Amino acid sequence: MPNRLDNCRICGRLFLKDHTENCLDCYKEVEQEFKYVIEFLLNEQNRYATIEIVSESTNVSLKQIAEFMRDGRIYADDYPNLGFPCAHCGKLIKRQVLCDDCFDQFSSEVNTTLKRDKLVGEVGRKERLRSIDAQYWRLKRNK
Ligand SMILES: [Zn+2]
Ligand SMILES: [Zn+2]
Secondary structure (H helix, E strand, C coil): CCCEEEECCCCCCEEEECCCCCCHHHHHHHHHHHHHHHHHHHCHHHCCCCHHHHHHHHCCCHHHHHHHHHCCCCCHHHCCCCCEECCCCCCEECCCCCCHHHHHHHHHHHHHHHHHHHHHHHHHHHHHHHHHHHHHHHHHHHC
16 A cells, blocks of 8 residues: 655644654654643643643643544543633634534524525526526517
8 A cells, every 4th residue: 555645734744644644753742742631631630620721731732732622532521611712702612613502503504505595596597597588589579
C-alpha cells in the first residue's frame, strides 16, 4: 500500500500519513498535552474546573482542550463546569459545535431554505412554461 504525503494540520509540515492526522512531532505534543489535561482532571479537586482553569493550569490551549472534548477523548459530562463555547451563541457546551438551541434553529433554517428553494424552483418552472406558452401564441398570431 502506498504511503500518502500530507500536510500536518498543526504545523503545516509535510509528513507521511500513516496512522496519525498530524506529523509525529505534533502528534507526540498533542498526546503529551492530553496527558497533562487528563492528569489535571483526574484530580478530584479539579472536578469543577472550567476550561479556562484547565488551560491555565496545564498550559494547553483552549482550542486543543475543546478539541479533546469534541473528539470524545475527554468526557465533559463528568465535569459540571467544563465545556467550550457554542460556535454561534457562546453558551457552554460539551460536545458538537453548536448548543441544542442553535442546532435546532440552524436545522429549521436549513429546512426553510430547502423548502423555499423548492418553491422557487416550482414557481420558476411555471413562469417558464407560461413564457413558452406566450411565445407560442405570439408565433401563432403572427402567422
Ligand atoms: Zn506537525
Ligand atoms: Zn448556541
